[in-house]
Amino acid sequence: MTEQEIILGCIRQNKQCQRLLFDQYSGIFMTICLRYASNQMEAEDMMQEGFIAIFKNIEQYKNDGAFGGWMRRIIVNAALTILRKNKLQFVDVDDVNSNYSKIDSYSYSNLGEEDLMKLINSLPNGYRVVFNLSVIEGYSHEEIAKILGIQPATSRSQLVKARKMLQQQILQQEKIAV
Secondary structure (H helix, E strand, O other): OOHHHHHHHHHOOOHHHHHHHHHHHHHHHHHHHHHHOOOHHHHHHHHHHHHHHHHHHHHHOOOOOOHHHHHHHHHHHHHHHHHHHOOOOOOOOOOOOOOOOOOOHHHHHOOOHHHHHHHHHOOOHHHHHHHHHHHHOOOOHHHHHHHHOOOHHHHHHHHHHHHHHHHHHHHHHHHHHO
């Protein structure tokens, strides 16, 4: 079944087409939700809410861009909605020290994707959300500010602090590995 046939089936609320769409994208979208969630259960809730929104609004997809990208945006918005309901807070973490060492490329090259994702997920919620939206999703600070209801300067400072914290964590892991 082609993507267009699946979309049309979902518009008609065909359960088989909805299942095909879910099966095709659930793994990718769970990975996205895990980046925003504090735990597996919260990620599952985010993904479920996202798919509900996709199925509810699928007739609004206008074929003017990638369908996967359209759905991805809905999933991210569902994740952010749940974070806002849970009162996402932006705080300063005193452990972020401006006197950090510069990380050499060797440190980055020895860090696996799974390890990096664990480090990102260990960031405080505000840092993690802004880091994901900026670095991974590609939103500007103005867009992030609008999405999260914060000032662009808050987005910038949270990203700077998230990067510093990640650098410190990478340095710490390299010290342990040596």
